[in-house]
Amino acid sequence: LVRQLVKSGQVELLGGGFYEPVLTQIPEKDRQAQIKLMNDFLQEQFGVRPEGLWLAERVWEPQLASFLHRAGFSYTLLDEEHFHYAGLENIYGYYLTEDEGLSLGIFPIDKKLRYLIPFRSLEEIDSYFQKIDNQGGKVAIIGDDGEKFGLWPGTNKWVYEQGWLKTFLEYLDSNPVEMLSFSAFMNQTPPLGRGYLPPASYEEMMEWVLPPARQAEFIRLKTSLPEDSRLFLRGGQFRDFDLKYPESHQLRCRALQVAAEIDKNQAEEASRDLYRAQCNDAYWHGVFGGLYLPHLRRAVSSQLISAELKLPFESGWEKSDFDLDGRDEYELRTPAFFVWVKPAAGGAVIEIDDRFEAANLTDVLTRRQEFYHLYSTRGGQAGEAKSIHEVNRVLPAEAQRWLIFDSYQRHSFLDRIFPVDINREEYEKTYHQETGSFVGQEYLARLEEDSLVLEREDKLNLKGSQARIKIKKIIRPGRNSVLFAWEIENRGETDLSFSFISEWNLALFENQYQIKSNRLGIPGWQLNLEAAAPAEIWDFPVKTVSQSEKDFEIITQGISFHFLWRLKLASRQTSLLYLTLNQGLPED
Known part of the structure; x- marks a missing residue:
């Protein structure tokens, strides 16, 4: 039917990127290839080039x-x-x-x-x-x-x-x-x-890209002007989503990295995976969906990992400014895992990929305030359909408890210090009020043989007294495992007692993991994260409140795991702690 309508001149087909990329966000070579795919498809199916x-x-x-x-x-x-x-x-x-x-x-x-x-x-x-x-x-x-x-x-x-x-x-x-x-x-x-x-x-897009406070100011200004004067008012631009959502920027940088490797190795067999990963929906968020939908982000990551698996492989560490922020990061590749470490962000692991499952294990969205959390839209006339921008949405009461906004990004391998007697309930209430200053802060980094070493020394505020500790973190690859270790030294002159907590945010739902003793098991991925010394493991869901086409929805973005050790260190004493990420579950 469509072919007949095209032939009669009743329908004109338009071209575009085959997998619906935003063309300005991808390399020119990929733009050309995506357009050619669409042109060839239209020619084959409908006998026309657009x-x-x-x-x-x-x-x-x-x-x-x-x-x-x-x-x-x-x-x-x-x-x-x-x-x-x-x-x-x-x-x-x-x-x-x-x-x-x-x-x-x-x-x-x-x-x-x-x-x-x-x-x-x-x-x-x-x-x-x-x-x-x-x-x-x-x-x-x-x-x-x-x-x-x-x-x-x-x-x-x-x-x-x-x-x-x-x-x-x-x-x-x-x-x-x-x-x-x-x-x-x-x-x-x-x-x-x-x-x-x-x-x-379009106008709405350039409003959505603004931070919530700026968006509110923009709308107040726009509504105060006569309609003719509003023509001169504009918001941001699409590229600003990379600023508003670091997760979007991280995805795009990974895609650019894969694109460069495909080009370098002339590995055309990996191109289709890359093109699928360039579909725009997962890279931004406006009135609903997009970046907030885990299945979209994880589909993009899976395609990027699949593309990498078709490229020449070399184990080991690589140092470069992968996310284009002017500071170096480190990437580790092993047959089993890809690990991306950012020293400037608390020595954090910002991505772990399971290469066997083609899955990004750490894809958890940071909870942040959105403009629509502050208002409900006005509807149109009764009896008429409404534009998606006009649908009336009122924040439901059950969503109020999940309006929690993070003060730092939901990375992993984060170092947190709390009082030695902290319990789970107190920790959940005082989550953003720790006594250390390690999360999100700069760590010094260096490579030593096959290991990455990250170090930071800073003061603590424990019950009003000033103390100092030094945290040395080590990441060392194994055959089908990665070791994460800490050397925690009391640099002060008095004894210290405190809780050391390592935070890990993993792309899981509530029924996809098991906590047994000092081990976190993930059957679906055939993985476990195991502490060498006895540790308490606390788990908390990370839920966001976002708009859908019809209403607000509460989405589980992942689970936040907190490995806790209660330490007592004399002056100049050092404690050694270990976690190992293993491919394959133990028999017990």
């Missing part, structure tokens, strides 16, 4: 003009906000932009029309068409997600059961409204002029 391209999330940067021209495209669609930011007022046609002297047609998607279809009555839509005609406009442009025609809350009933779509199609058929494809319109109509658009996405 003239236009749909940009994922309409994320635009000026250099895309020359890239898309070279890729064989004549046009793309962008939101009208892009054009207003460039000072272009007329949105009833298309413009030409260029980069390096290579031109591209750009169509402005009418925001008003995007909110009218399919959420408002036919009378409102007809009135808007009349308004466009009265202003001399000859074309109304819409391009949007198909999910609003049945998948968004209330739209299936409104669009199909209550007959909105049938009525709308009858209206188009009985009125002098000509339906045109974009390429047909370009062939018969000259451009409105040239336009040079700044980096942007």
Whole structure:
């Protein structure tokens, strides 16, 4: 059917990245390959190569003009906000932009029309068409997600059961409204002029990317201005999600690293895994879903690990600035594990991959405040479907207890100091009030043979007295294991008693692990994390409160495990502690 509609000119298919990447977020070589995959697919399935391209999330940067021209495209669609930011007022046609002297047609998607279809009555839509005609406009442009025609809350009933779509199609058929494809319109109509658009996405996206406090300020300012003046106001840009969510940046850096290795080794057999990992959904969060959904993040990680397994492999440590923050990190590769260590973040392990299972074991999202925690949206008129941006959401009472926000990132191998007599209940209440200053702080790092050594010395505040301890951490690979060790030295002149706690945040649910004595067993991964000396193991779920399409939802992001040793150290005495991550479960 689609092939017939394409052949008759009733449907025009758009190209794009095959696995829906944001093109500006991936290397140019991968952009080219993803577009070729889509072009080849459309040619094979429908007998056509596309003239236009749909940009994922309409994320635009000026250099895309020359890239898309070279890729064989004549046009793309962008939101009208892009054009207003460039000072272009007329949105009833298309413009030409260029980069390096290579031109591209750009169509402005009418925001008003995007909110009218399919959420408002036919009378409102007809009135808007009349308004466009009265202003001399000859074309109304819409391009949007198909999910609003049945998948968004209330739209299936409104669009199909209550007959909105049938009525709308009858209206188009009985009125002098000509339906045109974009390429047909370009062939018969000259451009409105040239336009040079700044980096942007749709208006809501550029609000979502802002930190909550800034987003609140932005919305207060926007609502205080007359509608015409709001055209000059803009929020952030898509790249800022890497700042708002370090987990997103970490994922993207891993993807860039894998892409570079594939290119270096010309390992095309690993490319498909990489392309799947470039799907944009897991890298950002707006009104719902995205980064907050563990299955999306873990699918991306799994594809990246699968790609790495097809690359040449060399065991050992590598030192480099992998996350592009100006400070070196260390990566360990063994046949069983990949370990990523960040000395500047408390000597933390920020990622452990089980290579046998192609699973990121430490994928746990940090709990942070979102703008929508502070408000509930207003709904539309009764009886109508609502845009996803208009659905009324009120934070349910049961979610209030999970509105806990972390003061540091949910990494692992974190060093925490508390009073020697701390119990589980007190610890849970005073979680962010420890007596040491090691979490998130800089550790000195060096390689010694096959081990990474991390060191930090700092003061403690135990019952009002000042003391100092030095923590030396060691990570040493084994055949199918990794040893994590501590040498904890009392650097003061008096005896010290305190609880030393090692925090590990693992990508598990409540029924996926077993705690037995001083060992944490994970049957599903065939792994165990075992202490050499007797340790108490406390476990706490890490739950976030985020919006879904319909309501708020509480999502288990992982389990936080805390290995506790109660230590008593004389002056200059050192205690040795060990944890071993083993591949394979013990018989008992």
